[in-house]
Each structure stands twice: as structure tokens, then as C-alpha cells.
Amino acid sequence: MIAPRRGEALYVAGGVAVLGLGLWMWALGRGPAASDAGARPRLRVTGAYAVRVSASTEVSAYLTARNTGGGADRLIAVRTDLSPIVMMHRGLENAMVAVDSVPLPARRTVSLTPSGLHVMIMQPRRAVRVGERVRLTLLFSRSDPISVGAPVLAPGDRPPDG
Structure with a gap:
């Protein structure tokens, strides 16, 4: 051997x-x-609506995002054909602060509201009218994009359920 x-x-x-x-x-x-x-997020977006901000051409958008999955995700951008400039903001007292992303924890619901996190569509290419629908495409860090139609409401109108 x-x-x-x-x-x-x-x-x-x-x-x-x-x-x-x-x-x-x-x-x-x-x-x-x-x-x-390795758990995956499972996202659903409901209750989307938009409002033309009074005394300006800007449009704000609100929605509810539910993550029923076992993994977290992040909303990293919102796109619309209405404008190339779409920002996410957090309302703080009498100011708005831009945020880079919105956390979507596993098994949680996150609402974008007029007094909290929300979307601002800056310098729209055209004026929006009450009753029309604005197409929003939400981009996430882990999940596929989700597109929703957001009806445009007049300031003070009751938002849709969702």
C-alpha cells in the first residue's frame, strides 16, 4: 500500500x-x-385616490398597502404618466419631509394619508379634473410593481373605502 x-x-x-x-x-x-x-411579501393596494392641492397644480395621492405575506418589503417609488416628478412625503406639523422609501412590514397595513405619509405628483403635464382617474404604478424593493387607478376627488370629499 x-x-x-x-x-x-x-x-x-x-x-x-x-x-x-x-x-x-x-x-x-x-x-x-x-x-x-426567505419569506415573501404579499402586497395588495386598495383605497387609492388623488386630490388636486388647492391653490397649486400639484396633486396628492393616498392609498392603503396591505402586506399579508411573511416577508417585509419597501415602497421605493411611484410613477405616473401625469408627471415625471413624483415624490413620497411625510407630513410633520406644518411641513412636508421627503422620504426615500416606505417600509411595508410583514403582516401589516400601511396607510398613506393626508396627515402622514403621502405621494406628491409635482408639476403635472396637464390639469386634473375631479372624477377622472390617475394611473399610479407603485414600485417595491422585492415585489412586482402594482398599478392602480386613483379617482381624483375635490378637496374635502370623502375618500373611497379601502
Whole structure:
């Protein structure tokens, strides 16, 4: 029988150690914590509506986003054919502060409202009329885009249920 040389034995031992470490990490990755990390969001958007901001041409938009899935997501942008400039804001007392994204935690509902988080459509290409529908496409960090039609309401009108 031929004995392996010292370098070959170390090479084989190192390979076995790497394989063992890989199998151990794979086993850890199949536990409960990993299944939560791999859980997917499941989003639904309802109650969308828009309002022309009084004394300006800007349009604000509001909606409710429900995440019934086991994983979190983020609303990262909103697009519309009405304007290339669409921003997400948070209302703070008498000011608006732009936000980069809106967290959508697992199994939670997030509402964009006139007094909180909301969407601002800046410098629309045309004036909007009460009763028309504005198409909003919501972009997320993990989920596919969702498009909704938001009816334009007059300031003070009751928003749709949702």
C-alpha cells in the first residue's frame, strides 16, 4: 500500500473540512430563522385616490398597502404618466419631509394619508379634473410593481373605502 505524501494529506483534510463546514451552513440555513428570512411579501393596494392641492397644480395621492405575506418589503417609488416628478412625503406639523422609501412590514397595513405619509405628483403635464382617474404604478424593493387607478376627488370629499 502506498502512503499519501504529506502535502496530499493536508489537501484532502482541508477539502473535507470545507465540505463539512458547507454542510453545516446548509443545515443551519434550513432552520426556522432562514425560512423567515426567505419569506415573501404579499402586497395588495386598495383605497387609492388623488386630490388636486388647492391653490397649486400639484396633486396628492393616498392609498392603503396591505402586506399579508411573511416577508417585509419597501415602497421605493411611484410613477405616473401625469408627471415625471413624483415624490413620497411625510407630513410633520406644518411641513412636508421627503422620504426615500416606505417600509411595508410583514403582516401589516400601511396607510398613506393626508396627515402622514403621502405621494406628491409635482408639476403635472396637464390639469386634473375631479372624477377622472390617475394611473399610479407603485414600485417595491422585492415585489412586482402594482398599478392602480386613483379617482381624483375635490378637496374635502370623502375618500373611497379601502
